[in-house]
Amino acid sequence: MSTRVELRRGIYRDSVVLMQVSQAVAACHGVAAAIVAMATPLNLEIYERLGFDPAAVEGASPNDLLVAVRCEDDALDAAAAELERQLAPSAKQQSDGFGSPPAPRTLASALRRGGSLALISVPGQHAFVEAMDAIQAGVSVMLFSDNVPLEQEIALKDEAARHDVLVMGPDCGTAVVGGLGLGFANALRPGPVGIVAASGTGAQEVTCLLDADGVGVTAVLGVGGRDLSAAVGGRSTLAAMKALDENAATEFIVVLSKPPDPKVAERVRAAAGRLNTPSLVAFVGMGQGDLTAATAKILVALGRSPTAPPEWPAPYERAPRPGFVRGLFSGGTLCDEAMAIAAECLGPIASNTPLQAAWALGDDSQAPGHLMIDFGDDRLTAGRPHPMIDQSLRLERIAREGADPQCAVLLLDVVLGYGAHPDPATELAPAVAAARDRAQRGGRDLAVVVSLVGSRSDPQGRDATAERLAAAGASVHLSNAAAARTAVDLVEGAGR
Amino acid sequence: MIELDESPTMVTVGASLFADALSAQVASPLQVQWAPPVPGSDADLAVIAADGRTHAASAESVRRLTAASPRWVDVVPAREALGLGPREFLHAGPPVAWADASGPIRGALAGAMIYEGLAENFEEAGRIAAQGGISLEPCHSRSAVGPMAGVVSASMPVSVIEDEENGRRAYCTLNEGLGKVLRYGAYSPEVIDRLRWLERVLAPLLGATLRKRGPVDVRSLIAQALQMGDECHNRNRAATSLLLREITPDMLESGARSEDIVAAFRFINGNDHFFLNLSMPAGKVAADAGRDIPGSTMVVAMARNGTEFGIQVSGTGDEWFTAPAPPVKGLYFPGFGPEDAGLDIGDSTITETTGIGGFAMATAPAIVLFVGGDVSDALENTLRMYEITLAEHPFYKVPILGFRGTPTGIDATLVVRSGVLPAVNTGIAGREPGVGQVGAGLVVPPMSVFVDAARALARRAAPQGAPGRSESRNQ
Numbered sequence: 001m002s003t004r005v006e007l008r009r010g011i012y013r014d015s016v017v018l019m020q021v022s023q024a025v026a027a028c029h030g031v032a033a034a035i036v037a038m039a040t041p042l043n044l045e046i047y048e049r050l051g052f053d054p055a056a057v058e059g060a061s062p063n064d065l066l067v068a069v070r071c072e073d074d075a076l077d078a079a080a081a082e083l084e085r086q087l088a089p090s091a092k093q094q095s096d097g098f099g100s101p102p103a104p105r106t107l108a109s110a111l112r113r114g115g116s117l118a119l120i121s122v123p124g125q126h127a128f129v130e131a132m133d134a135i136q137a138g139v140s141v142m143l144f145s146d147n148v149p150l151e152q153e154i155a156l157k158d159e160a161a162r163h164d165v166l167v168m169g170p171d172c173g174t175a176v177v178g179g180l181g182l183g184f185a186n187a188l189r190p191g192p193v194g195i196v197a198a199s200g201t202g203a204q205e206v207t208c209l210l211d212a213d214g215v216g217v218t219a220v221l222g223v224g225g226r227d228l229s230a231a232v233g234g235r236s237t238l239a240a241m242k243a244l245d246e247n248a249a250t251e252f253i254v255v256l257s258k259p260p261d262p263k264v265a266e267r268v269r270a271a272a273g274r275l276n277t278p279s280l281v282a283f284v285g286m287g288q289g290d291l292t293a294a295t296a297k298i299l300v301a302l303g304r305s306p307t308a309p310p311e312w313p314a315p316y317e318r319a320p321r322p323g324f325v326r327g328l329f330s331g332g333t334l335c336d337e338a339m340a341i342a343a344e345c346l347g348p349i350a351s352n353t354p355l356q357a358a359w360a361l362g363d364d365s366q367a368p369g370h371l372m373i374d375f376g377d378d379r380l381t382a383g384r385p386h387p388m389i390d391q392s393l394r395l396e397r398i399a400r401e402g403a404d405p406q407c408a409v410l411l412l413d414v415v416l417g418y419g420a421h422p423d424p425a426t427e428l429a430p431a432v433a434a435a436r437d438r439a440q441r442g443g444r445d446l447a448v449v450v451s452l453v454g455s456r457s458d459p460q461g462r463d464a465t466a467e468r469l470a471a472a473g474a475s476v477h478l479s480n481a482a483a484a485r486t487a488v489d490l491v492e493g494a495g496r
Numbered sequence: 497m498i499e500l501d502e503s504p505t506m507v508t509v510g511a512s513l514f515a516d517a518l519s520a521q522v523a524s525p526l527q528v529q530w531a532p533p534v535p536g537s538d539a540d541l542a543v544i545a546a547d548g549r550t551h552a553a554s555a556e557s558v559r560r561l562t563a564a565s566p567r568w569v570d571v572v573p574a575r576e577a578l579g580l581g582p583r584e585f586l587h588a589g590p591p592v593a594w595a596d597a598s599g600p601i602r603g604a605l606a607g608a609m610i611y612e613g614l615a616e617n618f619e620e621a622g623r624i625a626a627q628g629g630i631s632l633e634p635c636h637s638r639s640a641v642g643p644m645a646g647v648v649s650a651s652m653p654v655s656v657i658e659d660e661e662n663g664r665r666a667y668c669t670l671n672e673g674l675g676k677v678l679r680y681g682a683y684s685p686e687v688i689d690r691l692r693w694l695e696r697v698l699a700p701l702l703g704a705t706l707r708k709r710g711p712v713d714v715r716s717l718i719a720q721a722l723q724m725g726d727e728c729h730n731r732n733r734a735a736t737s738l739l740l741r742e743i744t745p746d747m748l749e750s751g752a753r754s755e756d757i758v759a760a761f762r763f764i765n766g767n768d769h770f771f772l773n774l775s776m777p778a779g780k781v782a783a784d785a786g787r788d789i790p791g792s793t794m795v796v797a798m799a800r801n802g803t804e805f806g807i808q809v810s811g812t813g814d815e816w817f818t819a820p821a822p823p824v825k826g827l828y829f830p831g832f833g834p835e836d837a838g839l840d841i842g843d844s845t846i847t848e849t850t851g852i853g854g855f856a857m858a859t860a861p862a863i864v865l866f867v868g869g870d871v872s873d874a875l876e877n878t879l880r881m882y883e884i885t886l887a888e889h890p891f892y893k894v895p896i897l898g899f900r901g902t903p904t905g906i907d908a909t910l911v912v913r914s915g916v917l918p919a920v921n922t923g924i925a926g927r928e929p930g931v932g933q934v935g936a937g938l939v940v941p942p943m944s945v946f947v948d949a950a951r952a953l954a955r956r957a958a959p960q961g962a963p964g965r966s967e968s969r970n971q
Contacts, residue, residue, distance in 0.1 A: 121510030
């Protein structure tokens with residue numbers, strides 16, 4: 001056993017540093033005891049307790065560095081080396097700068113750093129708390145999250161009224177504020193129209209049709225699909241209408257929804273009548289006109305004559321054929337509108353979001369006749385991205401319909417814009433071509449019709465996307481209603 | 497109402513896809529680094545958020561906390577200040593019985609009983625205590641705080657801290673110094689002798705000094721010390737120096753014997769932590785100002801007794817939310833290691849509760865080894881605490897952060913939501929009675945106490961604020 005004791009004058013290290021040094025030296029192989037510390041009375045006491053000789057440190061002062069090691073004879077060199085290594089100013093103790101502040105963990109924290117609008121897309125059961133953070137900070141909210149309990153939606157909208165902010169949602173898919181597209185949003189030019197929408201894809205359809213006619217928007221304010229229910233009572237719709245009415249740049253206000261609760265519909269119509277800005281309330285659905293017709297009314301109200309929405313015809317002659325229409329959608333309102341149009345001529349349309357309860361699809365999503373599926377429905381998006389982003393379920397279904405002799409017409413929607421798939425045609429065009437090939441090998445001519453929702457400025461390229469799909473054999477329509485009618489016209493025996 | 501003409505400044509929480517879509521429009525948002533709250537807490541969090549009182553109540557709590565102006569006004573025996581009877585003893589942390597008490601608490605209680613003449617030795621003290629011969633109460637229940645074991649008995653002198661704002665008072669014993677001391681559970685004759693010296697020499701001298709010169713502004717000393725490298729929990733060197741400078745002339749003029757004055761001066765100068773026993777009651781008096789506001793989610797006490805870690809929250813009165821005390825991660829004095837360490841102990845977490853200590857780590861680069869060894873770690877520690885606090889302290893500033901106020905007033909719901917736990921600096925007591933301090937380091941409080949506090953706050957929520965409870969529970 002060897003012992004080494006020394007006092008080093010003129011070396012000062014913080015006691016915390018020295019505790020670490022002591023620990024490191026004591027941890028060396030073969031070391032029985034070690035103390036590296038300033039020679040304060042307390043440390044000298046510890047030194048003694050560790051069994052070192054007090055005589056060896058006679059006259060030590062608290063300004064001396066006390067070093068004492070007792071270890072196996074052959075371990076002394078290694079321990080001494082470790083001691084010097086620890087005492088040397090090491091790279092570890094050199095700060096490499098102060099880095100960036102940690103990311104905020106809650107919306108409350110983030111908003112203390114700034115921000116005038118919050119976009120929330122956390123799972124529904126956690127959305128309420130984050131949204132309250134924003135509202136109480138005086139910041140409006142776009143709430144993309146779905147599955148938010150109804151009472152929470154009402155509580156949020158009441159709190160928003162107290163703070164004079166707007167809650168867009170829950171389950172709000174699209175909004176345009178100050179020229180910025182939020183959620184799934186098309187690149188829209190500034191213009192005179194302000195839109196309040198309880199339907200995300202409905203608003204995208206109308207604004208893209210307006211865009212095709214050169215008309216832009218001041219804002220698109222989503223309110224969430226339940227806002228016009230009896231329970232919620234149009235709380236956000238009425239607030240959004242007021243916001244647009246007070247906005248000088250908005251010359252015309254459009255309220256867009258599926259057919260709402262009748263009493264709420266009355267309230268909204270009455271509120272529209274009191275606006276200083278001209279307005280159109282369009283509750284689209286079975287028997288109430290389609291989105292393309294609503295767009296034409298807007299254009300007329302603005303003093304323009306609507307032009308026919310652009311179409312990119314299929315590169316071959318087509319005639320009605322036996323079989324059924326199969327519609328595969330990513331946008332709920334687009335699917336609803338197509339079903340309403342088709343049902344007038346074709347009768348029952350089976351669906352996961354049926355127009356009538358009796359037309360509901362089973363869990364296997366199969367039905368012998370006409371059928372339209374909304375792949376964006378909650379039950380089909382659980383645990384996977386929205387079909388506007390991830391097309392795999394639809395691609396699978398397109399292939400299956402290509403092989404089904406009953407399928408005469410395939411009707412698809414394609415939604416462009418920010419947030420959506422960066423280049424949907426790359427996947428869809430080959431799938432369409434393959435399905436048509438497969439049908440042809442079975443002796444069928446499979447007609448494919450595409451409803452394209454996109455603006456001329458969308459990052460995916462509206463016209464390029466349309467041309468690629470047309471080249472693959474589809475007829476492409478900017479109007480969803482026109483696409484639906486084309487599909488209907490392509491099956492034999494439509495009840496005309 | 498929502499601004500429609502200007503492009504909004506976006507903040508996003510949730511799917512990064514939408515943040516990316518905004519960046520593509522040249523509007524890079526601030527993205528929250530979100531994670532789900534502690535499992536099972538979402539319904540309680542929603543109820544609290546829906547309670548119309550929460551926001552204003554918590555804001556009022558932290559306003560009162562930060563407005564407090566603690567002054568050191570006197571040093572008097574605990575029997576006078578706290579009304580302690582001869583067999584009444586206070587201890588640190590949430591309530592604990594002798595049977596469950598940790599080594600340091602047992603050692604300190606035994607020492608205090610010997611000091612009070614109730615027992616001759618540790619064994620006798622233990623027998624008396626085990627038979628219910630003394631009564632135990634947390635310091636916090638008598639407006640007091642105690643470092644480590646925190647044991648207070650009737651004859652011990654305590655500093656009186658008064659909040660100039662509202663006259664409220666808080667109390668703490670005088671710091672005994674380092675090494676073998678009662679607060680770390682040591683009870684040997686030298687420990688008892690020092691307690692007698694504190695009682696007979698130092699306390700009368702300091703009391704006379706304070707009564708002569710008038711109150712010492714503790715808030716001002718803390719504010720200055722934070723700019724001199726202290727965080728006023730694990731480092732009190734600057735504050736102790738400032739204090740001594742402040743009171744020396746009045747000590748000299750107090751009329752005490754000069755050898756007593758010299759001994760007092762040497763004692764305080766030789767003990768960098770002397771000021772801790774003033775920064776703690778200063779925190780206590782401030783935290784108490786924020787107590788008992790219905791609906792408030794602010795933590796008003798974090799305290800440990802070596803057996804349990806407990807917190808109290810403004811909106812839930814005197815209720816303690818407790819969990820087993822965690823071990824301390826730290827550095828050990830030579831000759832000691834983790835096997836010698838007791839579990840987390842002491843009321844000194846009142847410093848973190850009020851915006852200093854671990855929350856002000858960025859002011860104390862000299863002790864950064866406690867938090868991982870780098871100055872940037874110290875900075876990061878303080879910055880992280882802004883995620884779980886309600887305000888920035890108007891008097892306590894962090895120079896390196898551009899004199900930003902320290903993160904102050906822990907919001908229990910923000911802890912549960914963010915998963916960020918309070919950063920606590922602390923000393924490490926030996927696990928066995930009589931050993932004393934063995935090291936110092938960092939402790940991570942148990943998350944469950946904050947979850948339990950949120951549960952209790954939700955239960956007390958205003959009746960109209962209960963949306964979503966049943967739905968979320970059933971999911």
